[in-house]
Amino acid sequence: SQTIHQWPATLVQPVGSPLSxxxxxxxxxxxxxxxxxxxxxxGLQLLFYSVGIGQISSEVPQNLSAxxxxxxxxxxxxxKLLLSDSGFYLCAWNRVAETQYFGPGTRxxxx
Amino acid sequence: AxxxxxxxxxxxxxxxxxxLLRCNYSSSYSPSLFWxxxxxxxxxxxxxxxxxxxxxxxxxxxxxAEFKKSETSFxxxxxxxxxxxxxxxxCVVSDPQGAQxxxxxxxxxxxxxx
Numbered sequence: 001s002q003t004i005h006q007w008p009a010t011l012v013q014p015v016g017s018p019l020s021x022x023x024x025x026x027x028x029x030x031x032x033x034x035x036x037x038x039x040x041x042x043g044l045q046l047l048f049y050s051v052g053i054g055q056i057s058s059e060v061p062q063n064l065s066a067x068x069x070x071x072x073x074x075x076x077x078x079x080k081l082l083l084s085d086s087g088f089y090l091c092a093w094n095r096v097a098e099t100q101y102f103g104p105g106t107r108x109x110x111x
Numbered sequence: 112a113x114x115x116x117x118x119x120x121x122x123x124x125x126x127x128x129x130x131l132l133r134c135n136y137s138s139s140y141s142p143s144l145f146w147x148x149x150x151x152x153x154x155x156x157x158x159x160x161x162x163x164x165x166x167x168x169x170x171x172x173x174x175x176a177e178f179k180k181s182e183t184s185f186x187x188x189x190x191x192x193x194x195x196x197x198x199x200x201x202c203v204v205s206d207p208q209g210a211q212x213x214x215x216x217x218x219x220x221x222x223x224x225x
Contacts, residue, residue, distance in 0.1 A: 006154075046212055099157055102156075104154045
C-alpha cells in the first residue's frame with residue numbers, strides 16, 4: 001500500500017530564516033505531487049504541483065519554491081521566511097485522474 | 112473556472128441527530144467532486160467521491176452525498192451524528208485537465224453537542 005510522509009511535523013522559525021519541508025511517497029512510482037497551504041480558519045490553497053522529476057508548476061506568486069529531486073520526493077523551500085508564511089502545509093499525491101491522498105502536514109509558525 | 116461554495120462555515124448538532132453540510136459547485140466540465148474531513152492538527156482524509164457513476168455516493172463512517180446536477184449541489188449527510196464526527200469538512204471539485212488540480216471550499220466546522 002502507498003503511504004505519504006511529511007517532516008517535520010511542527011516547525012517554529014524566525015523571520016528571515018530559510019525553510020525546507022520534505023514530503024516522500026512510498027509504494028508507488030511516478031506520482032503527481034502537490035504542496036498546499038492552509039492558513040488559519042481557511043481552506044486549502046494549491047501552491048505547487050509536479051508531474052515528474054524536475055517538473056514544477058507554481059500556482060501563486062510567493063516567497064516559496066519547490067523542487068522534485070527524486071521521483072517520490074517533493075521539497076518546499078524558502079530562502080527567507082516571512083510572517084505570512086505561517087500555516088499548515090500539506091503534501092498530497094495521486095496518479096493521473098485519480099483521488100489525491102494527503103500527508104499528515106507540517107505546522108509552520110514564523111515569529 | 113471551477114469553484115466551490117460551502118454554505119455554512121459552522122454547523123452544530125446534537126449527538127444522534129442528522130447532519131447536513133451543504134456544498135454548491137461551479138464547473139465548466141463534468142466534475143469530480145469530493146468530501147474530505149480534517150480532524151484537528153491532522154491531514155485530510157477522503158470521505159467519499161463522485162465521478163459520474165451513481166449520483167448517491169456512500170462514504171466511510173456512515174456519510175453519504177448526493178450529486179444533483181440541476182441544483183449544482185453535492186451536500187453531505189449522515190443520519191446520526193457521533194461525537195467523533197466533530198471536525199472540519201471540505202467540499203472539493205477537481206479540474207480534470209493537466210495534473211488534476213483540486214479546488215477547495217472554505218470548509219465547514221462541525222460541532223457535536225452531547
